[in-house]
Every structure is written in structure tokens, then in C-alpha cells.
Amino acid sequence: MSNLKxxxxxxxxxxxxxxxISLEDSQGYKLSPYLPSPKLVDAVNLSIFLENRPLLLKxxxxxxxxxxxxxxxxxxxxxxxxxYIKSTTKxxxxxxxxxxxDRLYDVQLASMxxxxxxxxxxxxxxxKGPLGCAFENEKRTVVLIDEIDKADIDFPNDxxxxxxxxxxxxxxxxxxxxxxxxxxxxxxxxxEKDLPDAFLRRCLFYYIEFPSDEQLKSIVNIxxxxxxxxxxxxxxxxxxELRQKMQGKHDKKVSTSELLxxxxxxxxxPQDEVLKQLQGQIPFPEILLKKWEDHQRYLSEK
Amino acid sequence: xxxxxxxxxxxxxNLRQQHGLLLGxxxxxxxxxxxxxxxxxxxxxxxxxxxxxxxxxxxQENHLIRQIFEKMWQILPTQSGNQVRGxxxxxTLPESNISLPEKPTVTKPLSDASSDEKPAPEPSQVDELxxxxxxxxxxxxxxxxxxxxxxxxxxxxxxxxxxxLLSEYFPxxxxxxxQSWRYLRRPVREGIxxxxxxxxxxxxxxxxxxxxxxxxxxxxxxxxxxxxxxxQEGSMVPFHDLSRQLVETAERGxxxxxxxxxxxxxxxxxxxxxxxxxxxAQPISEVMEExxxxxxxxxxxxxxxxxxxxDQERVEETKQWIEQLQQSVRYxxxxxPMPNEYWRDTTAGEIARxxxxxxxxxxxxxxxxxxxxxxxxxxxKMYSWLI
Numbered sequence: 001m002s003n004l005k006x007x008x009x010x011x012x013x014x015x016x017x018x019x020x021i022s023l024e025d026s027q028g029y030k031l032s033p034y035l036p037s038p039k040l041v042d043a044v045n046l047s048i049f050l051e052n053r054p055l056l057l058k059x060x061x062x063x064x065x066x067x068x069x070x071x072x073x074x075x076x077x078x079x080x081x082x083x084y085i086k087s088t089t090k091x092x093x094x095x096x097x098x099x100x101x102d103r104l105y106d107v108q109l110a111s112m113x114x115x116x117x118x119x120x121x122x123x124x125x126x127x128k129g130p131l132g133c134a135f136e137n138e139k140r141t142v143v144l145i146d147e148i149d150k151a152d153i154d155f156p157n158d159x160x161x162x163x164x165x166x167x168x169x170x171x172x173x174x175x176x177x178x179x180x181x182x183x184x185x186x187x188x189x190x191x192e193k194d195l196p197d198a199f200l201r202r203c204l205f206y207y208i209e210f211p212s213d214e215q216l217k218s219i220v221n222i223x224x225x226x227x228x229x230x231x232x233x234x235x236x237x238x239x240x241e242l243r244q245k246m247q248g249k250h251d252k253k254v255s256t257s258e259l260l261x262x263x264x265x266x267x268x269x270p271q272d273e274v275l276k277q278l279q280g281q282i283p284f285p286e287i288l289l290k291k292w293e294d295h296q297r298y299l300s301e302k
Numbered sequence: 303x304x305x306x307x308x309x310x311x312x313x314x315x316n317l318r319q320q321h322g323l324l325l326g327x328x329x330x331x332x333x334x335x336x337x338x339x340x341x342x343x344x345x346x347x348x349x350x351x352x353x354x355x356x357x358x359x360x361x362q363e364n365h366l367i368r369q370i371f372e373k374m375w376q377i378l379p380t381q382s383g384n385q386v387r388g389x390x391x392x393x394t395l396p397e398s399n400i401s402l403p404e405k406p407t408v409t410k411p412l413s414d415a416s417s418d419e420k421p422a423p424e425p426s427q428v429d430e431l432x433x434x435x436x437x438x439x440x441x442x443x444x445x446x447x448x449x450x451x452x453x454x455x456x457x458x459x460x461x462x463x464x465x466x467l468l469s470e471y472f473p474x475x476x477x478x479x480x481q482s483w484r485y486l487r488r489p490v491r492e493g494i495x496x497x498x499x500x501x502x503x504x505x506x507x508x509x510x511x512x513x514x515x516x517x518x519x520x521x522x523x524x525x526x527x528x529x530x531x532x533x534q535e536g537s538m539v540p541f542h543d544l545s546r547q548l549v550e551t552a553e554r555g556x557x558x559x560x561x562x563x564x565x566x567x568x569x570x571x572x573x574x575x576x577x578x579x580x581x582x583a584q585p586i587s588e589v590m591e592e593x594x595x596x597x598x599x600x601x602x603x604x605x606x607x608x609x610x611x612x613d614q615e616r617v618e619e620t621k622q623w624i625e626q627l628q629q630s631v632r633y634x635x636x637x638x639p640m641p642n643e644y645w646r647d648t649t650a651g652e653i654a655r656x657x658x659x660x661x662x663x664x665x666x667x668x669x670x671x672x673x674x675x676x677x678x679x680x681x682x683k684m685y686s687w688l689i
Contacts, residue, residue, distance in 0.1 A: 006340075007339050007340055007341065039351060042351065042355075043355055046336065046341065046352070046355055049336070049339070049341070050332060050335075050336070053332070053356075056359075058360075058361070088493075088496070088521060100498060100500075101498060101516045104503075104507075104513050104516070105513060108512055108513055152557065153484070153555070153557050154557075192554075193554050193555070194480070194551075194554045194555045197324045197477060200324070200359040201324055201325070201326065201328075201329065201359075203359070204355045204356060205354075205355065205358050205359050205360070205363075205364075206355060207360075207361050207364060
């Protein structure tokens with residue numbers, strides 16, 4: 001959607017172009033380059049435009065769901081707050097945590113010393129979570145809620161109000177925290193569990209498709225600039241062949257991230273040797289095949 | 303082509319009514335807002351993309367929306383007489399888009415969602431779209447169930463509406479299933495102690511005179527292990543999709559600790575099967591040992607009600623394994639996909655005397671789950687003929 005750019009500019013909002021991160025940058029920030037498809041770039045910009053609609057990303061594991069948020073933050077020069085969800089994570093943890101035990105210790109010390117420096121002020125014991133930090137930040141913040149499906153099924157619903165109205169209340173102090181600038185929220189899900197409908201309704205949904213051969217080649221190229229073209233083509237070809245064979249089976253398919261790991265090893269060896277190996281049995285199969293059955297199935301064929 | 307001529311509202315209504323996507327006025331407005339701002343007006347593809355982003359919530363729904371767009375654009379030229387050629391007129395000036403008064407389009411969905419005064423879209427269009435659904439594309443099998451349920455309820459459905467307003471014909475929708483599963487919980491504190499036990503900590507401070515270490519307790523987790531026993535094949539064929547949905551929602555939408563699914567045909571004699579096609583047999587005694595006493599068992603079967611005859615042998619056999627079952631687990635219930643007025647004088651009626659049996663409806667499912675939670679449900683009183 002070409003006119004999104006003008007539109008976001010007119011509204012004074014940042015615009016994501018999906019430019020790949022330069023090599024210096026990627027070394028400086030310890031980030032590898034990222035190459036989104038044009039449609040994904042549109043989706044990101046629409047989410048920026050609409051403000052209170054988080055972008056829900058789904059797709060095969062290893063297709064770059066998590067990496068997008070970082071790439072957006074870096075390109076737009078915005079602060080980045082990742083929130084990695086675990087099975088025990090509660091919605092409140094993302095907003096703030098209140099350390100009652102710490103305060104209890106301090107109260108004891110204070111009563112002994114007869115000085116009560118910080119105990120009275122509850123704010124000393126409240127620590128903001130990723131979303132809480134993003135709300136407080138003067139700058140628009142990119143928030144990543146990673147693997148939301150890992151949490152309890154109540155988790156997404158508990159965040160509805162916070163994401164919708166962009167404010168929350170700290171129960172302990174009664175203080176209302178309102179977002180100074182609406183954060184750009186990315187949510188990733190591996191589809192382990194269904195998300196509640198009420199939550200889904202408020203999200204923009206984007207499914208990251210597996211990249212085409214051409215895209216795969218450019219992805220390999222930006223990760224490993226100056227790699228010989230023959231090698232990239234041969235590796236991508238072998239990789240897609242393997243992937244096609246896996247099609248239709250319910251097993252885990254090889255992913256982009258595995259291709260990159262694989263290529264990182266391949267390029268270390270003399271080119272002619274690797275090219276020869278790629279014709280035969282897959283070299284370094286342990287990077288691509290993660291199950292014993294897969295080893296048996298795909299290695300014995302050639 | 304102008305905004306007002308876009309079949310957007312029809313597509314939106316179609317998604318809501320025919321396919322049951324959970325979309326509100328808000329979602330429609332978001333698309334309009336974006337259109338007004340000049341997004342998605344360049345080409346049909348862009349509009350499609352925009353709608354997918356805002357309205358779809360899964361890969362399948364994405365696909366569905368694309369399909370409907372395809373269909374709509376096929377209908378359009380013949381219907382409006384316009385030469386559309388698949389692509390609406392390009393709008394070049396974004397400024398003019400923003401200033402365009404779009405009141406009619408904006409108010410349309412509002413009045414529409416709140417009242418039924420607005421006439422339905424032209425029948426031809428609705429028909430064509432309804433056709434879309436009947437094609438076995440994404441949700442193929444439910445129709446079988448529909449027919450099965452409908453034919454058994456013919457007396458009730460005398461006035462058949464021109465088109466159905468609900469996407470799912472099932473007596474219990476997927477969403478309702480998920481909601482019901484959530485009630486099935488047995489919270490137990492389990493795992494690493496991370497939560498502060500305020501009361502115990504205060505008591506400890508009182509006891510020791512000062513706070514040395516706080517008392518921590520594990521978090522509450524659901525410890526329900528559900529075992530679904532599902533009747534397959536034979537008279538259950540039309541309900542396969544329904545039971546599959548039941549399994550799916552329990553596994554993905556519920557908050558159960560573990561869900562085991564076993565299959566059988568008519569009644570379980572000595573073996574239960576792990577695979578829906580009745581493969582992977584496992585002796586019933588072994589299964590019972592494996593699932594443990596605290597698991598709850600839900601049986602899904604028509605118990606012979608679909609055939610509508612009385613089969614003494616089936617009653618006897620069922621009685622045997624139900625007794626065996628009741629000895630090894632504390633709570634079990636039966637869900638019958640046939641409506642309960644069809645149980646009477648059939649095998650099902652007799653089996654319903656053995657354990658709590660409920661029809662597959664929202665109330666029935668909630669009833670069954672209450673039984674599994676150990677609540678008493680006066681299920682026998684629901685069917686006067688049972689007493």
C-alpha cells in the first residue's frame with residue numbers, strides 16, 4: 001500500500017520501510033539483518049497507523065516472527081521492550097510487579113534503626129514491566145509479546161483493557177498509568193493454544209508465509225554478503241528440495257533460521273568441495289534434521 | 303468505482319452470518335477508516351489485503367476472505383452493470399480521499415448492526431454466497447451432521463429460513479465448547495513455590511519476632527485430567543466432525559492439564575483405540591491404570607439413539623464396561639449427540655439409567671461438566687420418562 005507512507009507522514013507517525021539493517025548496525029547492535037516481505041511491511045504500517053491494534057504474527061517456527069519487532073525498532077530508532085512469555089507469566093507482570101517482601105524487610109530494618117527513609121514510599125517497591133515501561137516512555141516504544149500462546153488461557157484476556165485503552169492502574173498505590181505515546185505492539189504465537197476470541201478481535205492478523213526461493217536467496221545474501229552465487233543457489237536448491245519432501249507430513253519442516261545456520265557452516269568450507277557434497281547426501285544433516293526418523297527417511301534416499 | 307458501490311458491507315455480513323466470524327462494528331469501522339485515509343483503495347488486491355489483516359484471525363480465515371472477494375468480483379459486473387474489470391478506479395489523490403464525506407457508508411453498518419430494518423442484500427448475491435459455503439472447501443463435514451440433526455428434528459423446523467444466520471449448525475458451537483471446558487478445573491497448588499503466602503508469613507513473623515524468610519507457596523494450577531471416550535463409525539459417522547471439534551477444543555482451548563482421547567465402536571469390549579480410525583489398540587484395563595483415579599471421563603456416543611431401536615445385547619455390554627469404568631474413576635458422564643426426545647424406548651434410554659447422560663447442547667454440556675466436577679446434577683429429572 002504505497003500511500004501509507006504519505007499518510008503516516010501526514011499524521012506525524014513513523015513509517016517502516018523494511019530496509020535491511022546495515023552490516024555495521026547489525027554488528028553494533030548484535031542483530032542480524034532482516035528482510036520482510038512487502039505485505040508484512042504494509043501490515044506493520046497499518047498497525048502503526050491504527051495505534052491500538054496490536055499485530056498478531058503467526059507462522060512456522062523459525063520464519064522470523066520474533067525478529068520483526070527488533071528490526072522495526074531499530075529502523076525507526078525507537079526503544080524496544082521485549083516480553084518473553086513463560087507458562088507461569090501473568091498479565092500483571094508485564095505492567096508492574098510489587099515487591100512486598102522487600103518492603104517488609106525494609107520495614108524491619110527501619111524499625112530497628114529508627115529511620116524510615118524509603119519505606120513510606122510504595123513506588124520504591126514497584127517495578128515496571130515491559131508494557132509498563134513502554135507506557136511511561138516519552139517516545140513511542142516497540143513492544144514484543146513473544147509466544148503469547150505459552151501462557152495460561154486467561155492471559156490474553158487480562159491484557160484487553162490495557163491494550164485497548166492504553167492505561168492501567170497500580171492497585172497498591174491507586175496510581176493510573178496512561179500511555180504517553182501508544183506503543184507499537186507485536187504479538188507472536190506458535191499456535192500451541194487457541195487465543196480467546198475477544199482478544200483476537202482486537203488484533204491485526206498476519207501469517208508469515210514461508211519465503212519463496214528468490215526471497216530465500218536474498219535472505220541468505222544479506223546475512224552472508226559476498227557469498228559466491230553458485231553456493232547460495234545450490235544450498236537453497238538443496239534446502240527447498242528437502243522441504244518439499246517434508247511437505248504433507250505432519251513433522252516439523254526445516255525453517256529459514258535453520259537454513260541460515262546451515263549456510264553459515266557450508267560457507268566455511270572450500271566452495272568446490274561443498275558444491276560437490278550438495279549433489280549427494282545432505283552435508284551436516286544435524287543442523288536441518290532434528291528427529292531420528294527424519295535422518296532415516298531423508299538421508300537414505302540419495 | 304466509488305466506495306459506496308464496493309460490496310464491502312455484503313462481504314462483511316457474509317463473513318459474520320454465513321461463516322460466523324466474530325466481527326463487530328468496530329472491525330468494519332477500522333476498514334472504513336483506513337479506506338478514508340486512503341489505504342487499500344489502489345487496487346482490489348490492496349483492499350483484500352486490508353480486509354484480511356483486520357478481519358481474519360487465522361490462515362483459514364485469510365483464505366476464506368480471499369475466496370469471497372473472488373466470488374464477489376465475479377458477481378459484481380453482471381449485477382451492477384458496471385464495467386469493473388476486476389479493479390476499481392484508481393484513486394490518485396490521497397488528499398481528496400481524506401476530505402471525501404463518506405457519511406452514507408459510515409452510518410450504514412451502524413444502523414445495520416443495531417436493527418434489522420435494512421433490507422438484506424439482493425437475493426441473487428446471497429444465494430451465490432451461500433453456495434460458496436456449501437462447497438466442501440474449509441468446513442466440509444458439518445453438513446452431514448446438519449442433515450442428521452435436521453432430519454431428526456423435522457417437526458421442529460417447519461419454517462426453514464431462506465438462509466441460516468448461524469455459521470455453525472452444531473448444537474454446540476466451538477466457542478461454547480471452549481467456554482464450557484473452562485469450567486472443568488480442579489485447582490491445586492503445584493510446582494515451585496513462588497507466590498507469597500501473606501497469612502503464613504505474618505504468622506511466622508509473629509512467631510519468630512522478626513522476618514527471616516517469607517513463606518512461599520506454589521501457584522494454583524489446574525490438575526484436571528480429562529479422558530474423552532468417543533464412539534466412532536456406524537451411526538456416529540455424521541457426528542465425527544462434532545466429536546473432532548470437541549477433542550480439539552478440549553486440547554487447545556481448555557486449561558486442562560492433560561487430555562487423553564480414546565475411540566471405540568458402539569461399546570468398548572476389551573480394547574480402546576488411540577486413533578480415530580480404530581487403530582492402536584490398548585487394553586481397557588491398562589488404560590484405566592494409566593489415567594489414574596482422579597481423571598474424569600466423558601463418553602461421547604449416541605448410545606443407539608440414532609438407529610432408534612432397542613438392542614438388549616448392547617445394553618448389557620455397555621452396562622459391563624460402565625461398571626468397570628465407575629470402579630476405576632470417580633466421575634464420568636455421557637454426552638449424546640442425539641436430542642434427548644429420541645432416546646426414549648431405544649438402547650440409549652436404557653443406558654441413560656446407568657450414568658448421567660446429557661444431550662449435546664449447551665445446557666447438556668454444562669451439565670456433563672458439572673458432573674465431572676463432582677457436583678450433583680438432577681439429570682434424571684430432566685427426562686420425565688426415565689423415572
